[in-house]
Amino acid sequence: MNLTILRGHLRRAPESRTLASGDLVVGYELVAGRPGERAEPVPVVWHDPPAAAVAFAEGDELVVVGRVRQRFFRVGTATQSRTEVVADAVVNARHAKRSRTVVERALAGAGDELQPESRSA
Numbered sequence: 258m259n260l261t262i263l264r265g266h267l268r269r270a271p272e273s274r275t276l277a278s279g280d281l282v283v284g285y286e287l288v289a290g291r292p293g294e295r296a297e298p299v300p301v302v303w304h305d306p307p308a309a310a311v312a313f314a315e316g317d318e319l320v321v322v323g324r325v326r327q328r329f330f331r332v333g334t335a336t337q338s339r340t341e342v343v344a345d346a347v348v349n350a351r352h353a354k355r356s357r358t359v360v361e362r363a364l365a366g367a368g369d370e371l372q373p374e375s376r377s378a
Contacts, residue, residue: 259324260367261342262360264350265289266318268298271311283310285347287319303344310347318350322363 265287272284283303290296301321303310313319323344329336346359 258367260363261321261323261325262363263287263289263299263301263321263342264318265296265299265321267313267315269315271313273311280305285313285319285321285344287321300339300341301344301347302341303347306344306347313347313349320348320350320356320359322346322359 266289268286268288273281274284275281281304283306285301285303287299287301288296289299301323303323321342321344323342323346325340326343327338327340329338331337345363348355348359350356
């Protein structure tokens with residue numbers, strides 16, 4: 258199972274771009290960390306997000322639910338990689354009820370994945 262739940266601050270404003278396929282992708286750089294530890298930047302991408310996805314501003318605290326992905330790509334003759342979180346949902350943390358709902362849904366789905374399959378005898 259690949260499930261990620263992040264809470265952090267936007268390091269800079271979201272960046273949107275249109276891929277060759279015509280799909281819209283919004284990129285975020287969240288700064289997240291545990292209390293008492295140094296915060297780390299985490300790149301997040303959201304494919305085909307709602308229009309409000311670019312309404313967030315630098316410094317906003319966000320809750321992100323998604324999965325970790327490592328992708329490989331060519332730059333000139335070299336192959337490079339990038340590890341990022343692919344978002345299924347991004348919510349402003351000040352909306353506590355919505356934040357809680359997206360996290361609870363993700364955890365409920367994870368719980369379904371963890372249930373042993375029923376066996377026929």
